[in-house]
Amino acid sequence: xxxxxxxxxxxxxxxxxxxxDILKLLAEKELSILEITGHFPMSRxxxxxxxxxxxxxxxxxxxxxxxxxxxxxxxxSLDELxxxxxxxxxxxxxxxxxxxxxxENQNEKD
Amino acid sequence: xxxxxxxxxxxxxxxxxxxxDILKLLAEKELSILEITGHFPMSRxxxxxxxxxxxxxxxxxxxxxxxxxxxxxxxxSLDELxxxxxxxxxxxxxxxxxxxxxxENQNEKD
DNA sequence: TTGACACGAAACCAAAAGGTGTTATATATT
DNA sequence: AATATATAACACCTTTTGGTTTCGTGTCAA
Numbered sequence: 001x002x003x004x005x006x007x008x009x010x011x012x013x014x015x016x017x018x019x020x021d022i023l024k025l026l027a028e029k030e031l032s033i034l035e036i037t038g039h040f041p042m043s044r045x046x047x048x049x050x051x052x053x054x055x056x057x058x059x060x061x062x063x064x065x066x067x068x069x070x071x072x073x074x075x076x077s078l079d080e081l082x083x084x085x086x087x088x089x090x091x092x093x094x095x096x097x098x099x100x101x102x103x104e105n106q107n108e109k110d
Numbered sequence: 111x112x113x114x115x116x117x118x119x120x121x122x123x124x125x126x127x128x129x130x131d132i133l134k135l136l137a138e139k140e141l142s143i144l145e146i147t148g149h150f151p152m153s154r155x156x157x158x159x160x161x162x163x164x165x166x167x168x169x170x171x172x173x174x175x176x177x178x179x180x181x182x183x184x185x186x187s188l189d190e191l192x193x194x195x196x197x198x199x200x201x202x203x204x205x206x207x208x209x210x211x212x213x214e215n216q217n218e219k220d
Numbered sequence: 221t222t223g224a225c226a227c228g229a230a231a232c233c234a235a236a237a238g239g240t241g242t243t244a245t246a247t248a249t250t
Numbered sequence: 251a252a253t254a255t256a257t258a259a260c261a262c263c264t265t266t267t268g269g270t271t272t273c274g275t276g277t278c279a280a
Contacts, residue, residue, distance in 0.1 A: 015125035015261080020194070027201055034226065046269055048228075067226045075198045082199075084130070084258040085192055088185045091137050126238085144256065156239055158257075163237095177247040177256045222262075225278075230271100237266070 006056060010077045013057035018042075019050050026060055026073040033069055113155035114215055116166055123134045128162050136170055136183040177190075 014020055024038060037047045053073055054060040059078070062071040124130055132146060143161065147154045161181055164170040166185040172179045 011125045011127075011130070015121045017121075018268090020121070023198070027198060032226080042268090043270065044227080045229095045271085049268075064227090069227065072199065073198075075201050077194060078198055081191075082195055085195065086187060087131070088137060088183070088194070091183065091185055098198055128238090142256080152238090153240065154257080155241080159238075174257090179257065222251090222280085223272085223278100224280100225254080228273105228275080230274085231271100233268100233269085233270075234271100235269100238264085240261105240263075242260080242262105244257100244259075246255100248253100 007018040008053045008056040010057045010059065010081050013054055013059055014081070016050070016053075019054055021048070022050055023059060023073060026071055027075075032069050033071070035072070054077065118163045118166040120167045120169065120191050122163055124191070126160070126163075131181060132157070132160060132164065133169060136181055137185075139203055140180045140182040143181070146181070180209055 014023070018040060021040070025031060025036060025039060033044060033048055033051065036051070037044045040047060051060060051062065055062060055071075057077055058074060060071045061074045062069045064070075124133070128150060131150070133151060135141060135146060143154060143158055146161070147157045150157060161170060161172065165172060165181075168184055170181045171184045172181040174180075
């Protein structure tokens, strides 16, 4: 077993809507577990678990400050998702506009 | 219950590695259930379930041809994922522009 | 030092996910 | 018409997920 025996990857991490909401929260600013919990109708423990999963997926990281643990977003891993997406992007762009590629040769604008 | 009582969304659909592999297969060409099953170490029934979930998420669609059901990719829904991603993109581009060496490694060969 | 506070860890639970096999039904082939 | 085939529809099993509660520990403040 390699050292990267990672139980949760990015895809699983973002599968849960609560975790996606947590990410949105942390995108704005660093927050403690209790502060995050305040935004959701569930227990602190549940949120802590979600944060653990997000942490495993390298989407957030937490540092202890006093008796608090403050989490912030670490969006690097989303790049893996982006690359995965880009693989399919060519397909839906190509397929949806077979004629279009004649017109716009390489308009990498959007 | 509204008509859009959709059990699986895109995020859940792509959370499973088997389903991501199925998407890659279908990206290349349309395939029947049996053909898809041939690529995986599991039963046809299991694959059919995965296809059902992918279908719910509007990532694939199947049409009956004779006694076969052939599935093809329907990548429109990935756009939702792309939009979700783009929200965070600004963060990691702004915040982590210093760590650009990661991005610069991007050799889109495979 | 005492007590409130923020957190971690563990035990537990219900429901969903992911798989199996069997049976039924419609379609092709002969 | 008979048979083989591709899939759908079930029933079932096991593991994972997402939540709970309880208890213990370190930290801050009075």
